[in-house]
Amino acid sequence: MRTDARIHIDGDTTLERMALEAAALGYQAIVAIGGVSGSFGGVQVIPGVSICAPNPNRALTAIRRAPAGAFVTLQLGEGAFNRSAASLPGVHALSGVHLCRKNAFDHVAARTAAERGVAVELLLAPLVRERGGARQSVLRRYADVLVLQHRYGFPLVIGSGAGSCLDLRSPRSVAALCGLFGLDHDGVDAALSGVESLMRPKAPLRVIE
Amino acid sequence: MKPRPPTLRQDRRYLLVRIAPSLVRLEGKPLYLAIGEAVTALFGDQGAARIDQAVVMVISGYAVVRCRRGEEERLIAALATVTEVEGQRVALHPRATSGTIRSLRDRIVPVPEPVYLGGDGSEESPRRLRIGAERVDAIVHDYKGENVLRFETIHPEDR
Numbered sequence: 001m002r003t004d005a006r007i008h009i010d011g012d013t014t015l016e017r018m019a020l021e022a023a024a025l026g027y028q029a030i031v032a033i034g035g036v037s038g039s040f041g042g043v044q045v046i047p048g049v050s051i052c053a054p055n056p057n058r059a060l061t062a063i064r065r066a067p068a069g070a071f072v073t074l075q076l077g078e079g080a081f082n083r084s085a086a087s088l089p090g091v092h093a094l095s096g097v098h099l100c101r102k103n104a105f106d107h108v109a110a111r112t113a114a115e116r117g118v119a120v121e122l123l124l125a126p127l128v129r130e131r132g133g134a135r136q137s138v139l140r141r142y143a144d145v146l147v148l149q150h151r152y153g154f155p156l157v158i159g160s161g162a163g164s165c166l167d168l169r170s171p172r173s174v175a176a177l178c179g180l181f182g183l184d185h186d187g188v189d190a191a192l193s194g195v196e197s198l199m200r201p202k203a204p205l206r207v208i209e
Numbered sequence: 210m211k212p213r214p215p216t217l218r219q220d221r222r223y224l225l226v227r228i229a230p231s232l233v234r235l236e237g238k239p240l241y242l243a244i245g246e247a248v249t250a251l252f253g254d255q256g257a258a259r260i261d262q263a264v265v266m267v268i269s270g271y272a273v274v275r276c277r278r279g280e281e282e283r284l285i286a287a288l289a290t291v292t293e294v295e296g297q298r299v300a301l302h303p304r305a306t307s308g309t310i311r312s313l314r315d316r317i318v319p320v321p322e323p324v325y326l327g328g329d330g331s332e333e334s335p336r337r338l339r340i341g342a343e344r345v346d347a348i349v350h351d352y353k354g355e356n357v358l359r360f361e362t363i364h365p366e367d368r
Contacts, residue, residue: 013360020343020362021229025302040362041343128290131250165360166229166300169289173303176286180251 002171003029003195005093005121006048006073006159010034013165019043021165031071031159031195046071046199050095056084063090071195073121079104086112092198093119093157097145098126098138110148119194120145120154124169125161127177142181155198156183156191219261220278222306225313226288228270229300230358231320232338232346237264240272243294244301248287260284265310270320272301273313281306298358330356339363 004022007030009015015032019040022030031048038045049066052075053059059074066072073095076082082105085094094113097105097120105120113120122145126138149156158178162168169177175188183191228235241264248257260280265273276284288301305316323338326345330336335347347359 012358014362016362017344017360021360124289128292135250164298166292166298168300170302173285173289176282177289179282180286 001028001044001196002026002192003031003046003157004160004162004168004192005031005071005157005195006050006095006123006161007032007168008034008161008163011163011167013163015045016040018162018165018168019045021168025168025170027171029195037069046195048073051075052096056081056088059085060088063088066090069199071199076100076105079106079109082106082109083112085109086116086118091118092195093121095121095123095159097121098123098141100141102141102144105145105148107148107151110152110154114152114154117198118154119157119198120149121157121159122178122183122191123159123161124174124177125167127180128167128169139181142183146182146187155194156187157194157198158188158191220308221275222278222281222308223265223310223313224274224276224281224284224288224303225305225307225316226272226274227302227304228267228272229302230346230360231270231340232323232348232358233294233297233299235267235272235294235297235299237267237272239295240264240267243291244274244288247290248284251287251290252283256283260287262287268317271304271317273310278308335359 004027009032015035023041023043029044031046033048033050035045035047037047047070049070049072051062071092073093074085074091075096076094086109160168175185178188248260248262260283261277262284263275265275285303291301307313321341323340326337326339328334328336330350335349337345337347339345343362345361345363349357351357
């Protein structure tokens, strides 16, 4: 199920229209930050919660307040916070890796994310909107995340960060944009369908023999 | 000037691009300049020269953009970074790639003509235009006299 992992509905586009446009571009689901669960035009709307907290305790409190069935993303920050962020229960993805300082999302955080099955969100909005040095910095961060992803194997999810239906990008455009920092087509497909597997409740351990 | 024989010509690829929102009517030249700026910002002058992009035509909500063969992905990446043409917010969505313009013409799905639903364009009563069966674009003239678009869906009872 191709899913856009981050859409904001506080812009010029209603949630229903955003879902319609996403369907026209080839998505089956969208994560709407602040939105409500539903289905419009054949696109499943998954409510999303984006948490920005100064420390892990505050983050944990906010995670507990998230409604059931919501896709929870936690904004990354400094190195120490990032290391514990990946281990917090209830977090589906870590966002804002492009805003972190260099090496703030390090191999320890990457390994924890891989062990816990927590994804790292790659946001396309800064690639689309920024120019010059700012965009180069984002490309460097994402390329660095890919190095860690190849090593530790944590999941990736891709979000457009769209606040308007004009900010949505088709999967083909997403693949082309991700090619700029080295994510191949298979990686893009896996990342676009990553939300579904992250949202699926983990089955309890079953003893076969 | 004598034209080059076909074997010596550069191989080209043509991209069919849908222009959103459908209310926007673009000319070829501003679109060419916006795409050129996006390509240069992303790949530099050398990359732009290699991609060799050009807008071949703009027809009814679509544009056909040309590039050198093998550079389609880079052109699509650059098209994804175009957010504005002549001050108007737009999005360019690639629909198909082909070696001929003729085959792209067959892929064009006509954009429905907007139907005026009412409103005078003020904040209280935006000018509402119905696009197809479900979409409604509302236009509001802001205090600067510029048009601000809002994207909505038609109410189920009004369908």
